[in-house]
Amino acid sequence: MTSADYAIIIEPLPKDEGGGYVATVPDLPGCMSDGETDVEALENVHDAIACWIDEARRLGRSIPQPTRQRRYA
Secondary structure (H helix, E strand, O other), X not given: OOHHHOOOEEEEOOHHHOOOEEEEOOOOOOOEEEEOOXXXXXXXXXXXXXXXXXXXHHOOOOOOOOOOOOOOO
């Protein structure tokens, strides 16, 4: 499984919180990243997914399977 297998939710951040976008991965608790643009947030979250999976393996924890189909908006 790769980072592209996981559903990613990208949402705008309010201007009073600095603006930009946040990308979260519902199947991987706590896995998220942000960026000034939605594209940057998406690129950054792929790195976060890889780090999340690497750390879970290092700790001997199970890695959740993707539960959602990848969708394009």
